[in-house]
Amino acid sequence: MSMNETICEVDGELITSNHIKADHFLDQQPDLPQVHFTLETFKRSALNEGPAESAFLERNETFQEKLLSAWRSQGFSGVLSEFSNSTESDQVPCGIKKWCTYLLLLSRWVSSMQVNVFPHLKLSDQELAAEFSPNNDWKESCVRLLSWHPHANKFALALIDDTIRIYYNDK
Numbered sequence: 438m439s440m441n442e443t444i445c446e447v448d449g450e451l452i453t454s455n456h457i458k459a460d461h462f463l464d465q466q467p468d469l470p471q472v473h474f475t476l477e478t479f480k481r482s483a484l485n486e487g488p489a490e491s492a493f494l495e496r497n498e499t500f501q502e503k504l505l506s507a508w509r510s511q512g513f514s515g516v517l518s519e520f521s522n523s524t525e526s527d528q529v530p531c532g533i534k535k536w537c538t539y540l541l542l543l544s545r546w547v548s549s550m551q552v553n554v555f556p557h558l559k560l561s562d563q564e565l566a567a568e569f570s571p572n573n574d575w576k577e578s579c580v581r582l583l584s585w586h587p588h589a590n591k592f593a594l595a596l597i598d599d600t601i602r603i604y605y606n607d608k
Contacts, residue, residue: 514544
């Protein structure tokens with residue numbers, strides 16, 4: 438074991454290889470799996486940065502298909518948005534288009550008020566995970582989460598590259 442390598446955590450204190458309690462801990466747990474990795478092994482691909490829709494080619498849909506797709510992906514506000522952004526070829530009456538535009542504006546205004554009541558809704562997925570994760574340095578840490586098996590001598594690591602690795606000692 439190298440100098441000053443973290444081997445465990447006890448009551449919120451990290452125990453390193455040169456800590457007083459290290460030998461006692463290692464004597465009690467001789468069959469613990471060994472894990473070694475570096476941050477360089479977790480280079481994220483630039484391909485994962487965009488939304489999933491960007492991977493698909495655009496196709497010509499009928500207005501009804503657009504409405505159904507908007508309903509499935511965005512719900513009522515998506516349908517209102519489709520009506521509001523409709524073109525002449527969609528043959529939407531002008532009155533319906535205006536009403537949908539006003540309803541969409543009203544729903545966006547109500548949603549903006551909701552953010553004032555529930556401020557956590559302002560956070561992105563990454564910020565939300567960092568805020569409520571038990572890991573102190575969630576954004577920069579190689580290990581996002583560690584979970585021990587309750588009955589066996591193995592554990593799972595959720596890593597920065599969105600993979601999960603299971604480690605066990607096969608002795």
